[in-house]
Amino acid sequence: MDVGAETTAAGETPGRGAPGGDTGGGVWRFAASVGLRLDSGARLSPLEIAYKTYGRLNETKTNAILVCHALTGDQHAASVNPATGRPGWWNSVIGQGLPLDPDRYFIIATNVVGGCMGSTGPASTNPKTGQPYGLAFPVITIGDMVRAQAMLIEALGIDTLFAVVGGSMGGMQVLQWTADYPEKLFSAVCVAAAPRHSAQNIAFHEVGRQAIMADPDWRGGAYESQGVRPEKGLAVARMAAHITYLSEPALQRKFGRELQRDGLSWGFDADFQVESYLRHQGTSFVDRFDANSYLYITRALDYFDLAGQRGGVLAEAFQKARGVRFCVLSFSSDWLYPTAESRDIVRALNAAGCRASFAEIETDKGHDAFFLDEPQFDRALRGFFASAAQARGL
C-alpha cells in the first residue's frame, strides 16, 4: 500500500513517569490519496493516527510490539497522559523490568480510528463541511481499526510485528490482526476479550448510548459546533459501564454498604460510598472522552463477531495463523468477557491447528484486572514473552 505520509511531533520529550529509554510518536498524517477503506464500504480521508512509541526499533526491525487499547484507552499506554496528567493505562505491564520492557522491545501504541485522542474520529473536521463530523462520521469496525494500524506499522517500515497485544477491545483487535494479517505477526496476546459481542455486551452498550443521546446537550451529535457537551449523558454511560468492569465481590470488599457521612440523608445525595465512587468515575470521564467517540467505538464493539464473518466457524478465522504463537488470558471474575469466551477462542485455535497457550487468572477484581498488578498475570506475560523472544532471537 502506498503510504505517502508525514508525522508531526516525532520524538517528543519523555513525560514524567516515562518508562525510561526513548519515547516517541506523534500524529501520522496519511496522504489524502491514501485514505482508509472501511468495512461499511465508505472511505475515510484524510486519515490521521496518533501513536506513541517506547524503546527503539532494532536494526533487523524484529522487536516491534503493537499494543492495542480498550474502549476508552488511548496511545498513552506507558507515559503520562497529557489530558489527565495520570500515568499510562498499562504502566503495570510496560516499563523497565516489566513484561514489555522498552529496553528490549520497540513498543507502539496507537489511538484507534474513531477515537478522540488525536486519531481521526467524529470530533475531527469533516473536509466536506469544515465542521466536526459528528454523526456524519462513518460507522467503523474493529477491522477498520486494525487496518489503520497495519497502515501505520507499514509506514513505520515494519514488516513483521514481534507481537500484537491488548486487553478487552484491545484483545479483539489482536484477534482481528491474527485473522487479517497473520503473515505480519510472530505472536499474539489476547487478554480478557471475546470472539464476539454477546447480547448482554450489546445491551449494556445500548444503555450507555441511550444515556448520551437522551442528554439534551447531545444535539443530534452536533454538540461541538453548538458549544455544548452531553456531559450528563456521557457520565451516566460511564457509570453503567464501569460496573461491568468490576465484580460483585470487589465492589463489596471496596465499599460494602459504607456511607459517605454519618447517617442517611433521607434524600438522593450520594449516601453510599459506592455511589460517590461511580459519580466520580462519571464526571472525571467526561473531561477526557468525547461522547460521539463513545457511540462509535461501542458500535464497533457490538458489530464485532469474528466467527460471524466466516459462516459461524470461529476456527476459520485462524486458518492462516498457524505460524503465530498465541497466548489467551482471562480473569476468573470477569463477567463482561467471561472465561468461557476465551475458551471458545482457544478451542477454535486448537481446531485450526494453532500453537496456543491459555490461562485463567484467579482474581476477584473483574474485567479491569488486566490494568492491575496481578502477580499471576505478570508471570504469564513474562513467561510467554520470554520464550517468544528467545524463539525470535531477541
Place this chain on the structure above:
Amino acid sequence: MTSPRSKNGREDFAEILRLVRPGARVLDVGCEDGELLDLLTREKRVDGQGLEISPAGVSACLAKGLAVVQGDGDRDLDHFPTRAFDYAILSKTLQQMREPRHVLSELLRIADQAIVSVPNFGHWRMRVSLMARGRMPETRALPDPWWSTPNIHLCTLRDFTDLARELDLQVDACAALSGGKPARPIRPDGLLENWRSETALFLLSRRAEDRPSAVPTNLFGEVALDQPNPPPGPRRKPRNTRR
C-alpha cells in the same frame, strides 16, 4: 490432574523420552508444571503442547515458555483436531479421568500414537496389602488414603490391555516401571507381569485400517460448542478377551 508423577515418576519420563521421535508433535495431557514437556523440548526438540487443569501448573508451564492450555482432559480433548499430533501423552493420569475409555479413544483420534502409563492395581504389593490388612492399599505407587485419592478408575495391567483390545488399539510397546529401576520391556498380557509391574507404560496406536483421516474434520462452529461431548465413533463389539 494432580498425579504424583513428578515425585516418583522419573523412570516414567526417561522411558517416554526414549520412545518419542525427535521433532515430533506432542500433546501432554495433564502436563502439570511442564517438566516432561520441557525435557522433551530440550532433548528431542519436539513441538509440544500441554493441557493442564491447575492454575499453578499452567503458570509454571508458561514461565518455562511452553505452549499450555488450561483445561480438563475429560472435556477438552474433544476440541482438538483429528491427528494433530504424533504423540499424545497421558502419564499416570488415566485413572483420574471420569471417562477413561473415552479419553483413551480421543487420544488416538488426536494423535497417531498414545503413550499412556498407569499404576497397576494388580501389583503384588496391592494384592498383599488388601489381603493382609483388609483395607484399601496404600503403597508407594498409590500413596493416598481412599478418601483423598484422586484415582477414581484404577485398573490392573490385564484390565488395561482388555480395554485397549476392546478399542481395537495396537500395543506397539509395553514396559514395566518399578520403584525407580530402569524400564523393563514386558508382554502386556503376561500373567506374571500383572503381579510384578508396579506401573506399566504403553505405546499405543490405532490399527492402520481404523486410522481416521488426517484432514481436520472437526472445525467446529457455534453449534458444535453447545455439545461438549459429541457422540463417540462407532464402538466395536467387545471381543472375548478371556483366555
